[in-house]
Amino acid sequence: MELRDIEIFLTLAEELHFGRTAERLRVSQARVSQSIKAQERRIGGALFERTSRSVRLTPLGERLRDRLAAGYGEIMAGVDEAEAAARGQVGTLTVGTFDTYHHGLAPTVDLFRQRHPQCELRLREILPADPFGALRAGRVDIGLLWLPVQEPDLVVGPELFTERTVLAVATDHPLAARDRVEMEDLGDHAVVQVDGPIPDYVWEAHTPSVTPGGRPIRRGVAISTVEEALTAVGAGGVVSPIGSYTAAGRVRRDVTFVPITDAPTMRYALVWRGGAETSLVRAFVQAARDALS
Known part of the structure; x- marks a missing residue:
């Protein structure tokens, strides 16, 4: 069965009218009739019941329509994708x-x-x-x-x-005067926690719950955005590991960024x-x- 014949069959199965099918596909009504008759001869059974007033699918036609429709859709989607690639993605x-x-x-x-x-x-x-x-x-x-x-x-x-990880601290925080800190230092200070549906394992990789030595790292104020985190840090109640690129784009008088020597690379x-x-x-x-x- 040719692709054009499949298209004719599926269109007629939808329109249930030979004239509308021919008009929609821009072919003659005779071409539609010839195609359907040829398919019925090949299959060995009637696909449509035709009267002077109506056209409807036979049970055999319904089964064929259901099987062909999904495959035809996949074929045409593949053709469309190839055409888009040939002319540049749109x-x-x-x-x-x-x-x-x-x-x-x-x-x-x-x-x-x-x-x-x-x-x-x-x-x-x-x-x-x-x-x-x-x-x-x-x-x-x-x-x-x-x-x-x-x-x-x-x-x-x-x-x-x-990117490297740095520690955001308030400018008057005791760690702000250091030229570097270690992850173990986080055991002495509260860090921001996240307020949202982020999985625990993702946040743990960003801001761990324990130090390398096994000490718990206290969770402080909950935040949802970078600005909220830096505002909380600037207020002095918490510190926060943060990416070095974010730090470079945030110049604030109330926050200092200190390198963390042993932080995992983000x-x-x-x-x-x-x-x-x-x-x-x-x-x-x-x-x-x-x-x-």
Whole structure:
């Protein structure tokens, strides 16, 4: 059965009218009739019941329609995707990341835009307290997020960059006069905690609950954004590990950033929904890999 004959059959199964089917497919009514008769001869049974007043599917026709519809949709989606790739990707791709981390996406964004000028690329902020919410809600197609990510519905792609961790403290805090601190020092001070649905294992990698020596690290005020964290730090009640790139973009009189000599390196990778990997997502991931090479 030719693809055109499948299209004719499925369209007639939807329209249940030879004239409307011919008009919709821009062929003659005779072409529709010939195609259906040929299919019925090949299959060996009637697919439609025809009267002078109506056309309806037979039970055999209904079964064939149900089997063919899904496969035809997949075939046409593949053709559409190939055509889009041939003429340059079109559509809209929304990319998200935390506050000041768009710099980590810059090489990928530049290369993607060069390759796919017809695609509209939108950048959105992802809240640290809810790193996966925007992805799962479909507000973001792909994100640049902290690692680790151990979510079964999310795919982790190429790692784009890393950064050192520094400690944000109030300018009059005892640690502010030090030229460096260690993770063990956090056992003597309260740190910010996060107010949101971020998994415990993600926040633990960012702000651990115990020092390397096993001492508990006290949790203080709860925050949802970087600005809330720095405001709480500036007030003097808490300290907070923070990425060095965020620190470099935040010049505040009430906060000082002190290097942490033994803090784990923070790593960032592209992440997207496993069930929503579009051709645009794949093109962005490929641009990321090429920008890294």
